[in-house]
Amino acid sequence: MQNANTAFHKLVVYSIVGLMMIPIIATFIYSISSRWGATILPDGFSLQWYGQLLTDERFLAAFGRSLFIGISALTLSVVLIIPAIFVVFYYFPKLDKVMNILILLPFAVPPVVSSVGLLQIYADSSIPLVGTPWILIGTYFTIALPFMYRAIANSFESINLQDLMDAAHLLGASTTRAFLLIILPNLRKGLMASLFLSFSFLLGEFVFANILVGTRYETLQIYLYNMRQTSGHFTSALVMTYFLFIFLLTWLASRFNRGIK
Secondary structure (H helix, E strand, O other): OOHHHHHHHHHHHHHHHHHHHHHHHHHHHHHOOEOOOOOOOOOOOOOOOHHHHHOOHHHHHHHHHHHHHHHHHHHHHHHHHHHHHHHHHHOOOOOHHHHHHOHHHHHHHHHHHHHHHHHHOOOOOOOOOOOOOOHHHHHHHHHHHHHHHHHHHHHHHOOHHHHHHHHHOOOOHHHHHHHHHHHHHHHHHHHHHHHHHHHHHHHOOHHHHHHOOOOOOOHHHHHHHHHOOOOOHHHHHHOOOOOOHHHHHHHHHHHHHHOOO
């Protein structure tokens, strides 16, 4: 009976995965087809669309901008969030409940509303931020905050922070030295998992990028939106390249996440 239930559950899961893979496979086939019209199968296969994409200077520039914004936002997150979580867990553990509520605020406010509010705040500012990557870096920092905080907080909960710090103090280490040499190395897996997961999410963000900077600082998602009217084969190659990159980041995040608990 147990084997029958296991086989049924696997059948359901594999069926769902198979249905979800159909559009991905169809997009991939279309991206490598030289021409696909009224026939069931493509007339031929070619990698010319991928070659055209990977040699497109506009695509490479947009991809580089997305990498710059994502890495800068995550660097800012690491510098600010890890010390903040350490202070919460070590000195004020009761504030963790409050932090769990505060980190949900970026999801409580729709991106369109947040974008309009940011435009009203910084449109007449003496420091020109609208239309520059700096406003996106700050915005993406708030988006990555929930992912970063929850993953790193789980790592703090699993390392027995108080005992490690007490042992370090008994051995003569200062709080700063103990944090840098003992606590941070124990957070490596949780930190890497949160970074990969957050970066894959930020790379696909469109609303803030479109409203706050648009074509003045064309990111990957803006480039994809602007190229939607071109050849379907080229667009499919672009979508598949983006999908494979996100899949790689998600896989790396899952690999690091296995060793957190």
